[in-house]
Amino acid sequence: MNADSVKSGGEALPRRNFLKGILLAGAAAGCSTKDPFTSAAKEGGAQPSGEMVQLLSTTGEIIEVDKAFLKPTEQIPSITGMAQRMGIEGKKFVMVIDLSRCKNLKKCQESCNHAHFVSDAQNWIKIYPMQEDEHTAPYWQPTTCMHCDEPPCVKVCPVDATFKRIDGIVGIDADRCIGCRFCMAACPYSTRVFNWDTPQLPPEVLALQYSSETSCPPKIGTVSKCDFCPDMVRKGELPHCVSACPNGVFFFGDMNEDVVTNGSETVRFSELIRDKAGYRLMEDLGTKPSVYYLPPVDRLFPFKNELQSEEG
Amino acid sequence: MSHQQTISSEKITSDLLPQKFGKPGMIWTAFLVVLCLIGLFAYYRQLRYGLSVTGMRDYASWGIYISNFVFFVAISLVGSLITAIFRLTNVGWRTPLTRIAEIIAVSAILFASIIIIVDMGRPDRFWHLFLYSRLQSPIMWDVIVITTYLVLSVLFLYFPLLSDLPILIQNSKPGSRIQRLYKFVGSFWKGTAGQVALSGKAIQIISVMIIPIALAIHTVTSWLFATTYRPGWDSTNFGAYFVSGAFLVGAGGVLVAMYVFRRAYKLEAYITEKHFDNMGKIVVMLAFLYLYFNINEYLVPAFKMKKAEEHHLVSLLTGDFSVLFWSAIFFGMILPVIVLLIPKGRKPLPAFVMGILVVIGAWFKRFLIVTPTMLSPFLPMYDTPESYKTYWPTWEEWSITIASLAGALLIVTIFVRLFPIIPIHETIEENEQIKPEQV
Known part of the structure; x- marks a missing residue:
């Protein structure tokens, strides 16, 4: 299963798969040969099609290869379902959300919805206008899944379809979920969404085997939610929301390394939380979230709410 | 029972033998079957298009399927109330009511299990509950206790039925299908001293066992809610609150059933006004008990008005759900108490009407336990479609829910067509020996 290309989404997908296959094949054949494809293909008895494709070789030269000699590699070494349930050893992922930088641009939401094929009416990242009281200052609060260390959703799941990784x-295993929605009732952060309808998906995504690291393809009658994008982490990249935010609201990182980054700034997690008085949501419930918030002080933007009346 | 001592055993047998449906019986059965078929069609649509055909969305992710489930579990508690508790405490007038209560219990708990599968987004994966089951989930506790209760209730219906089977076999047409059914169910029963002793012992054991299991089904069902953090559910009062409500709706259900069977099968000599009088008093006691737990459940938090609870409590007490909330309290508890406290109110007809009020009030009470809490999340409902912020069941949901209720009634209806709703053997036995205790 090709996890990362799923999230690039849409039409670009087959092409990217194809190119990846080529580069891998090139790497496997070694660096010295100018054109490993033609010789290997001729040994295999392939007939040239006459259509040439230009490629960049591993040594930096541009080579022309007949299209028929190229074998697309569909599979990038994939991670088994069991390994996806286990998680990445030695890591403890955390997120820090700096409320002083959020102006409700919703770029995080857009990129997340796009990457995970979230249905139109739903969002994994929700951005709330918060105001504790009429005399306190309003602010925007983006919420992801809190990835609690004492997750109420995992406690109540009857079939281990939602689970805590090391x-x-x-995560959620949509191939196992029975759709009882107990986890949605249990989650105090309203983070979970249910696939009430058949998800609208491009055929190539639909054909993929489900991965709990990409949460794709979403399946009807099952629950979905923010997955912290471990597939991006495996590639050494940041979750979609983190890289999509132009204001650097989201910091993502590893608590064991004590580092978080929003892409442009990389800081010590413990110092950031200490210096800016980071906190977590609904601490009194004892859920122990992995998402921390920095209070909305010294704000970059004034609070403006176009949907004022909607607060409920 | 003094008034019955004049009745001969033959008369009792002919009075109580199951009768063929008359015209009203046929119409009633056809009506139930039609309701079930409409529900099946709606369920076909739900299977085809997913739960999107319901009014449920991400906030109100549980709806009337779940409240209907709670209702079924609640009403099934009646079996253990009448049958086990009255049996253990030697309540003499229980005999004509035991089987009524037990068949209500069996059909209700059966449909509780069915409706919970209907609520699942992936009923095709029902077997995952057994393949991947995790004991720490309250759903698994519910699966275990409901299955246990179903088995015990069926046995509790079956064992006392055995002594009626020779009578049924004797009085049915030889070789007819119904007689073959009776023979299949209990031709081994000869009524020997050994069999009677064994069956008596089994019934005694089940009477004791079924009480904690019955309390458990409803307590565990309350824990489906109380194990979450949600305002309105996060309550240590919930188990007792649910159990007391279940006793009330069960007793109300028996009042209704008593009246209907009495009228339909002319059982005035067996289900007497005294029975209505006694059951009426029991309903009063149980309604007071349930009111007491309601006060604990709503007024104590309302006194404090904690921020997280405020939205939920206000929606119930004065907000969107207040009309329904106060109606359920008034018509489902207070009015039955007032009417049934008056001796004339415990006559069959008014008691029957109060029983209906209790049952309907109880159904809406379950709706009020589930939906307002779902619509009172901790974080505001914001930037989400209007359809996500409210909940009103679709016709598919109503049809399926009504079909489940009709299905439960259909089971009861078919049961009384096949088996005597009042135990014949037990009645004859009681009739023969002059009992020291009077009704």
Whole structure:
């Protein structure tokens, strides 16, 4: 299963798969040969099609290869379902959300919805206008899944379809979920969404085997939610929301390394939380979230709410 | 029972033998079957298009399927109330009511299990509950206790039925299908001293066992809610609150059933006004008990008005759900108490009407336990479609729910067509020996 290309989504997908296959094949054949494809293909008895494709070789030269000699590699070494349930050893993922930088641009939400094929009416990342009281200051609060260390959703799941990984991520196995929605009732952060309808998906995504690291493809009658994008982490990249935010609201990192980054700034997690008085949501419930918030002080933007009346 | 001592055993047998449906019986059965078929069609649509055909969405992710489930579990508690508790405490007038109560219990608990599968987003994966079951989930506790209760209730219906089977076999047409059914169910029963002793012992053991199991089914069902953090559910009062409500709706259900069977089968000599009088008093006691737990459940938190609870409590007491909430309290508890406290109110007809009020009030009470809490999340419902912020069941949900209720009634209806709703053997036995205790 090709996890990362799923999230690039849409039409670009087959092409990217194809190119990846080529580069891998090139790497496997070694660096010295100018054109490993033609010789290997001729040994296999392939007939040239006459259509040439230009490729960049591993030594940096541009080579022309007949298209028929190229074998697309569909599979990048994939991670088994069991390994996905286990998580990445030695890691403890955390997120820090700096409320002083959020102006409700919703770029995080858009990129997340796009990457995970979230249905139109639903969002994994929800951005709330918060105001504790009429005399206190309003602010925007984006919420992801809190990836609690004492996850109420995992406690109540009757079939282990939602689970806690060793790296702290709370995942969902949509192939196992029975759709009882007890986890949705149990989650105090309203983070979970249910696939009430058949998800609208491009055929190539639909054909993929489900991965709990990409949460794709979403399946009807099952629960979905923010997965902290462990597939991006495996590639050494940041979750979609983190890289999509132009204001650097989201910091993502590893508590064991004590580092979090929003892409442009990389800081010590413990110092950030200490210096800016980071906190977690609904601490009194004892859920122990992995998402920390920095209070909305010295704000970059004034609070403006176009949907004022909707607060409920 | 003094008034019955004049009745001969032959008369009792002919009075109580199951009768063929008359015209009203046929119409009633056809009506139930039609309701079930409509529900099946709605369920076909739900299977085809997913739960999107329901009014449930991400906030109100549980709806009337779940409240209907709670209702079924609640009403099934009646079996253990009448049958086990009255049996253990030697309540003499229980005999004509035991089988009524037990068949209600069996059909209700059966449909509780069915409706919970209907609520699942992936009923095709029902077997995952057994393949991947995790004991720490309250759903698994519910699966275990409901299965146990179903088995015990069926046995509790079956064992006392055995002594009626020779009578049924004797009085049915030889070789007819119904006689073959009776023979299949209990031709081994000869009524020997050994069999009677064994069956008596089994019934005694089940009477003791079924009480904690019955309390458990409803307590565990309350824990499906109370093990979450949600305002309105996060309550240590919930188990007792649910159990007391279950006793009330069960007793109300028996009042209704008593009246209907009495009228339909002309059982005035067996289900007497005294029975209505006694059951009426029991309903009063149980309604007071349930009111007491309601006060604990709503007024104590309302006194404090904690921020997280405020939205939920206000929606019930003065907000969107207040009309329904106060109606359920008034018509489902207070009015039955007032009417049934008056001796004339415990006559069959008014008692029957109060029983209906109790049952309907109880159904809506379950709705009020589930939905307002779901619509009172900790974080505001914001930037979400209007349809996500409210909950009103669709016609598919109503049809399926009504079909489940009709299905439960259909089981009871078919049962009384096949078996005597009042135990014949036990009645004859009681009739023969002059009992020291009077009704």
